[in-house]
Amino acid sequence: MSARHMLWNSNCGLFLCKTFCVLFLLLCFEFRIVNPYKLDKVVIFSRHSVRTPSSYDLEHITPHKWPDWKEKPGTLTQNGHVLESYMGTYFRGWLSDTGLLPDSCPDEDLFYVYADLMQRTLASAEAFVRSAFPDCNIIIHSSDKKSHSVLRSHIHNSSDSFREIAIHEMKVKRNGLHLKKSYKKMESILKYQHSDRCKEDKKCDMASEKNVVKVKVGKKPKVKGPLQLCNEVTDTFLMEYYNGLARRKVAWGKISSKKDWHSILGLYAGYHDVVYNTTHVAKDIAKPIIMFMKPLFTNESPKVSLLMGHDSNINVLLKAMHFKNFVLNKSLLSVPIGGKIVFQKWYDVVKKDYFLKIQYVYQSTKQIRKMVVLSRDTPPQFSTLELKGCAANEEGYCPWDVFIKFLNDLYT
Missing domain, CATH: 3.40.50.1240 (Phosphoglycerate mutase-like)
Incomplete structure (x- = not known):
């Protein structure tokens, strides 16, 4: 082979090597820019899972015979228990994958649970926790009396x-x-x-x-x-x-x-x-809930909080916190049974700042009825939500300090 050909091949190889290195660096840089976020905190506000009808006293409005239920009115069913356990397993996997929770049993500085005193909320919390953390001693907190529960949907203002x-x-x-x-x-x-x-x-x-x-x-x-x-x-x-x-x-x-x-x-x-x-009704009923949630957002611990409540709680939160309108695909309801509003605090390692992302995580109507096991291959449904008081970017992130200021201003 001539010296000229050898020189050409050498230069060509050097050019290809440099080109590959540049492309590799660009790809690495692009990966960093696309995924700059590290999960720092999560607050989950959940509606309980599938229950029996809230009322059995409907015989007077139809000549039809209503179905018989084994459980009392308004209590979690076996299907509801299983469906919520699927959610618990799925969330545990996600929280472990992001590195927010360890593979071992978390203490209360890492994971905190509060549930309303109703059977369907306590049982839903139990199903979530026992599936997410089997063999762990996770305490489910609640008020000692129904009248003291943070998650009561009752009027407080007496004027x-x-x-x-x-x-x-x-x-x-x-x-x-x-x-x-x-x-x-x-x-x-x-x-x-x-x-x-x-x-x-x-x-x-x-x-x-x-x-x-x-x-x-x-x-x-x-x-x-x-x-x-x-x-x-x-x-x-x-x-x-x-x-x-x-x-x-x-x-x-x-x-x-x-x-x-x-x-x-x-x-x-x-x-x-x-x-x-x-x-006025939404702001009144939501006030103790939001006041209860504020330290969960602002304190360093716990890293993950689960609040298990009712559709009425979520309805007043959506109104009082000024959520923008949204659509939940594959769901019959805008506040689906077992659905969870998931507040996420992310740290942007590039901008060196914290951001909020809110998602509605819920099982589709088909997943509920068919009792579909949740996994990475068959995940629940996700819908990104946005607050009117905290404008989000295209990825759904809004500045964390803007969110906290918005929270502080709600009841001033």
């Missing part, structure tokens, strides 16, 4: 002026509902005109009946009337479906499509909107 404003806001929300078609669909499912309520009480047209708003200190805000009734009925149908009742038996076979579900879910959503989605 007449508050009550007047709260009732006005609830009435405005109620009057803005347009549910005539939904009432007719519900009447058809129930055979309402053949019920004892129609025959004996002469209440045969839901759309024409009154919905009376009630606000009383120490009690949950209420709407008394057909809207509350339809909320209880829809809740029953949902729990039948979530607990795996045969489709032909769910709502006596009268709900067979997404269209059927959505035709009555407006009644369920409407009830919760009137009761929990008004400014």
